[in-house]
Amino acid sequence: MDREELGGWLRLTLSPGVGNGAARRLLSTFGLPQAIFQQPEATLLQCVTPVQARALLELPPTWSDLLETTWKWLADANPAGPGRTVVTLGDARFPQALLDTEDPPLMLYVMGPTRWLEQQRLFPRERCLAIVGSRNPTAQGAENARLFARALHSAGLTVVSGLALGVDAAAHEGALDAAVPDAPVAATIAVVGTGLDRVYPRKNLDLAHRIVANGLLVSEYPLGTPPLPANFPKRNRIISGLSQGTLVVEAALASGSLITARMAAEQGREVFAIPGSIHAPQSRGCHALIRQGAKLVESAQDVLEELRLPSAPGLTATTAPSDAEDLTTAPDEPDDPLLEALGFDPMSVDALVARTGMDAASLQVALLELELEGRVARLPGGLFQRMGSA
Template sequence: MDTEELTAWLRLTLSTGVGNTAARRLLAAFGLPQAIFQQTEQALLSCVTPAQARTLCSVPEELEAQVRATRQWLDGAAAAGTAPPQEPAPARRLLTLGDAAYPRSLLATEDPPLLLYVTGAARFVQGDCDPFPSTRCLAIVGSRNPTAQGADNARQFARALRAAGCSIVSGLALGVDAAAHEGALMDAGDPSLPATIAVVGTGLDRVYPRRNLDLARRIAQHGLLVSEYPLGTPPLPPNFPKRNRIISGLSQGTLVVEAALASGSLITARMASEQGREVFAIPGSIHAPQSRGCHALIRQGAKLVECAQDVLEELRLPAGPGPSARDPAEGTATVDGDGVGEPPAADGAGPHADLLAALGFDPASLDTLQARTGRDTAGLQVALLELELEGRVARLPGGWFQRVGSA
């Protein structure tokens, strides 16, 4: 993309009050952005409002600085702090709505972004590989504050689906998103597909939250990071619900692991449904607030899933080698006809089998466990510590404990 074309595209996206819908009308009427800005204000009125036409006839103050920053970003090596010296710098690309490499699945949605900033492994960004395989992308989203079991479910489902040849799409947020990206990076999968795609709500010259900086670096080595926002865009709250349409739009289906009733994950699920994509949800405890969103989705018609194979079968995708797609989170509960979680065989033996049975699959306090088991406080704390060290029990805030399925 030469500087003139880059300037025109950025000017279109930076024109205040001219949204994607109006911009697409202008592109349909006049062609490339350069042609739009050659029109008179009167000619523009055939597509936009008078206020929008006046805006388009003036040059945004920040345009020159944004063009310079974007050109430097496209031409330069990895920005300071985004790639350790021993790692190759991630490749970068700016995809326009008319680019042949623009994701076809997004083009089919109601509100595709005008521009997509993309960075990641060179073989996906600049090579012959399809960076956005619409039939092999699956979104995994959920709570920023998941239970220990919820985070593990996200990690193991992502790993199993990646092993089956899928790219995992999520939003780089804390909690379920981060766990899904981590799980996808655990398995090599198909090298011709990105391991995972992170759709972010900031400019790609920054990472939010900062706690996920190392994760973002690893994604850039084995997958892609994507944003519709100009460089320098901070983590503004409205950006994150808006970017969710890209997460669902890139994906053939969306799996919600844990979600409260009012959450961004349910926004993503709603958008997926509106885009004609499949929605899946993992059921959880009736006592856990993080499960209520998933239960609401299931009541509304989302597919209830217990293992990755359920997702693959619904989408008619073959299972691949690697971790079992039939049971990606070995050690988790299965659900019988009465809705009661039954512990796996491995938990039915050992010195603390009675404690695990008493704990069940809902969070419980020390006092509750003491009442259920009759153990003294000191002995109970020792047993819980042993189970925690074995990875079979997680300690939650407030002195609560929860059983965790082992991968």
């Protein structure tokens, strides 16, 4: 893409009051953005309102600076580091999966390994699965997200999520744990709600660097866009739209993850949900989805069987296990009376004292030992939860 064409696309996205729907009508009628801006107002009125037509004929005040910033961002990519590109609605690399949705973005800013940015099929939907969930998951929920993502990428899927704290971050990390050199598919795709020249939340800065080495960072928002609250629910349509299905690990009833799941269903994608404790607020969203028809899954194999995916080209037995792990069942282990008493629901020390008959001091010592062994997690509010294992 040359500078003039990039300028045309940026001007179209910046024109006030001209949304994606109006922009698509204009593109369908006149072709590339440069042709749109060559039309007289009377011709533009065939596609848009008078207010929109007048907006299109005026240069947006921030256009010149954004063009310069974006052109420099593309040109300044370190040859030894991740590549940078802009993929527009008219680009052959634009994901077909998003073209099939109701509201595809006009532009996608993308960072990742150059070998993937140069591929014609940059986002193969049939090999993408979204994993989303609570920003404040239980310890078991975060572990489930990590282990499911690891198993699913090992089986040849790219894990798509939103780089948020909690389940999103755990899913990206799990997929990256399974990444291998020269893999045929990206380990993970992070669809973010800011410009790609900033990372939000900052706590995930190191994770973002890992992602662009083995996956893709994607945004529809221009460089310099701050973390505006309205942008995050909007970007969820891209997370679900890129993917063949969406797996919700944990979600409260008011969670943004349920927005992603609803969008996935509206886009004709599969929706999966992991059940949890009836006492955990983070499980209620998943239980609601299951009641509404989402597929209940207990293992990564459940997801793979439902999707009926062919083997990924280039994967071998060392990278694609023949049988994905059951991630919710603990392995056989010697009975521990305290673990038996704890069960799998979060529980307070007082409740464990009543259930086991142990004194509080001895119980705290035993819980600490189990916590150090990774068999019990300490939760906010003085609660403890038994951990499942892959």
